[in-house]
Amino acid sequence: MLNRLQESDIKLLRVFYAVASCNGFTAAEPVLRMQRPNISAAIKKLEERLDLILCHRGRGGFQITKEGEVVFQETKRIFNAFDNFVFNLKNLHDDYSGHVTLVLMAGLPLSVHLAVSRAVRSTMKKFDDIHVNIQNRLYNEVEHVAQSGECHLVLSTYDMVKPESVIFHSTGTSFAGRMYCAPSHPLAKYKDSLPANINIEDYPAIGISGLSSSNYIGEDERMSIQTFSDSFDVCMSAIMTGEYVGLLPDYMAREQGVALGLVPVGGGALFNFEHELFVMNGKNTRLNPVLRYLIKELCHFVTESQKR
Known part of the structure; x- marks a missing residue:
């Protein structure tokens, strides 16, 4: 049973994360640049380290277990934190590259999703070597992910008393x-x-x-x-x-x-x-030029999407 996370465990978790994200070993091969036997061996070693069965593979096809789904979600949180750490560290050197994590409230209309696509595309054209991770969260989770630093920005409606630990940027849309x-x-x-x-x-x-x-x-x-x-x-x-x-x-x-x-x-x-629809970020999130530009573009394209 795993008591302490080691560097080798991180590598194994990255293999499992890719396999679970791709929903299969074969689909994960080009992503990992590994052959199937090596992927299978890595998953088996991780299962031994965790003392858990993470997925079933065989004639019935790939299927993640309940325990595997929990590990997958926790792994996603770990890697998001890593990406955010690297991005924020580069900010200190005015190196605006890396991964930005944008969380959308589940259930937003199609027009808003299209506006997000346009804002992200505009930001990636503006800044070299920027990649945007877009994720969904339930309404009752958006305040927490903004405060905790699990993501950089959140796009969500909000109808409660606004906490001082979160900054709200109005999109001008309700x-x-x-x-x-x-x-x-x-x-x-x-x-x-x-x-x-x-x-x-x-x-x-x-x-x-x-x-x-x-x-x-x-x-x-x-x-x-x-x-x-x-x-x-x-x-x-x-x-x-x-x-x-x-x-x-x-x-x-x-x-x-x-x-x-x-x-x-x-x-x-x-x-x-x-x-009202807001772009939100935690007060501890440093709004560098990339994030400021993305906020501006999100507000602009969301507003434009509601005029049609």
Whole structure:
């Protein structure tokens, strides 16, 4: 069992990280520039070091184990920290090269993802030898990853009290939303407004962990939260069972909900909310010219994407 991480373990973890990322030994060969027998031997040695089975390989194909998935996620955190350390160290010498880690909140609209692509491309053209790692995190994780230094920048909506340890750069963009239900839900038949005798607290609802505005619909009215999800995508899946109502941003209804028949409760005029989109970074993150330029480009392209 591994008690202390050694340099040889780092090399083995890099092999496993590549194999897990590529979802197989063969696909990892050109990435690692290693032949399959050597990759297999490295994985076997790592499994012996950790006293764990990390993946199954054979006629059934490559399959990562539950323990392997945990090791993969922790390995990702380690290598992100390494990349960030090297990038920040180069900053001290005004050497603006290396890897930048950008985290996106899960469930952002396609227009924002396209804006991110354009901002990243612009930054990579502006600065030589810059590579950008783009990752997803759940809403209830974005504040932590910004504070902890696991990444350089975060792009996310935010509706809570802003902590002093995080700097927020406004993109000038907000996303509106409202309460939705499935076409099979009892409230779906009220297309224009809800009758006065309807009490929304009588209907089971789903909330989102860490997102306060998804759980409350006003000072006097609260949803009857019976269960929680960890993202808007999962929340929509629960809503479509017909058992729950819930709050969703309108872009989800437009991009995915139309095909599902998602229905705005009371015609959509009730229970509205609005979330502002920010680029965030921890106060301990040194905003060198690369990061400042990327922030500027993210704000610019996100704003442009919402004008179309």
